[in-house]
Each structure stands twice: as C-alpha cells, then as structure tokens.
Amino acid sequence: MDAKEPKDEELMARIAQADRHAFDILAKRHLNRVYSIARVMVKKQADAEDVAQDVFTRLWIYGPKWQDGKSAFTTWLYRIVVNCCNDHLRKNKNSGMEVPEDLPSGDANGEAILLQRQTESKVRAALQSLPERQRIAVTLTYFQGMTNPEAASAMDMHIKALEGLLVRARKTMRGMLEEERAEDARKLGTAG
C-alpha cells in the first residue's frame, strides 16, 4: 500500500459517515482477497460472488458500529467473511461441486502450467471436502496467513479450539491427498 493511501481504519471512519468514495477504495483494496477466500470456502463461483457482495454489504451497513482499537480492521472483516460463508453454507447444504474449467494446453510451458493447475485444483478440491469449520480454519491460517490468535478471533472461538480444528484438518488433508497420490500411482501403473 502506498504511504499516501489512506489506511483501512481511516476509510472505515469515513464509511461511518456514509462516504461512498471511501467505500470504493476499501472495496477495491480487499475484494480480491475476500473473493478468493470465498472461492475456497464455497463451491461455486456464483456463490463466491454472492458471499463477497454480502460481505461488503454488511461492511457498509455495520460500518458505523465498527470501533477502532477494539479489534484490527482485517480481523473484523474476516469475521464478516466467515459469518457470510457460514450463512451461505447453511442455506445451500446440498449444492453440488462446480465442474472445474478446462485446463490450458499447447503453449510453450504448457506442461508445467498444466501440472501446477492440476495440483492447485486437487488442493482446492481437498479443502472443499473438509468439514465446514476445519475448512475455515485452514483457509484463514494457511491461505490467508493469519496467526492462530487472529484466526481464532475471526472465528470467534478460543485458540485451543482452533488448534484442535487445525490438527483434525491436517489429519484429514493428509489422508485425502495420500489417497489421491495412491490413486494417481495406480492409474500410472495401469497405463504403463
């Protein structure tokens, strides 16, 4: 962020006074992050868009209630993201998995890109099959890079509970990815 650019906290103070320009800046600054987290948490792109819009709607509506110094702006924002994702997942419990888009091929380093996107796609699929709370904990901690206390605060839970979720998530993820690897090895063996 540029030194001249206003800080999130300053923008929030202006949003509390219904300053639309401040809201524009804040939305532009955080939308990609919020959208990316939503993409990991919910299964469809359209749903992630709904979640992101819902997050910024709540940010605008409850902006006047945000208190500087009570918690960091990002913690407050990610708590809204978690709540919106939870609400969305609760409403759409039976929605199916999105079919992944076609992978590119044929360019100069197509194979490397293909491999990278395949890996990314597998990790996303594994993340999305985690139970809801484990998925949120992993996303905030590893993808968003929050510290455990920050993630616990965003999820409104005790740090020990978060650590418990992460332990279980690690176990599940390890199991799923090992299974995946074994499956790949089996396929290669069959093909060879």
Place this chain on the structure above:
Amino acid sequence: MQENWEQQVRNLKVEQAPDALLARIITVVPHLPQASAVERQTIGSVLLRFMSDMQYGLTLKLAGFACVAVLGVALGSTGASPETNLFGALLFGDIGWENAI
C-alpha cells in the same frame, strides 16, 4: 515440519474478482441504509442483547424458571390448591409430606 499440502495451500493464488462484481458492489451497496452507531436503548433491545450474550445453559435455566412462574400464576389464578389439584401437586412436588409432620 511443515507438510507439503500446507505449502500448497499457502501457494494458492489470490483470484481476481470479476470486474462486474466490483462494479455491482460499488454501485449498489452504498445506496443501502446504514445501521445507526448509537441505537436507542429500549428495554427490549437491552434484554435481547443480554440474552444473546448469555450462555445457552443460563438462558435455558432462566426460561425454565419463567415457565414455572407462568404455570404457578396460571394455577394460582384458578384457585387450585395442592389438595384439590393433582397436576399442581405433582408439578411443585407437593405430595403431601406436610401431612406426615
């Protein structure tokens, strides 16, 4: 030791949100009314906030007490006494022990 998948999760790219989404957000959202910073304190709002801050167990106990109180008033208003009303006697544990004294 950090596991491979943890690193892979860290390496997941931040996705570019569609331009239409940003346009929709900055066009539509600021037209919505904002919540007022200071809400008018009414008995209802104070009670609701108090209830939402409470632990579920305590809420349940208070709800239980309230139910018993309402039942007590309801029974009392009918003029029923433990001697004449079996339901009331069972509910309040008044099963005639005083007769034994």
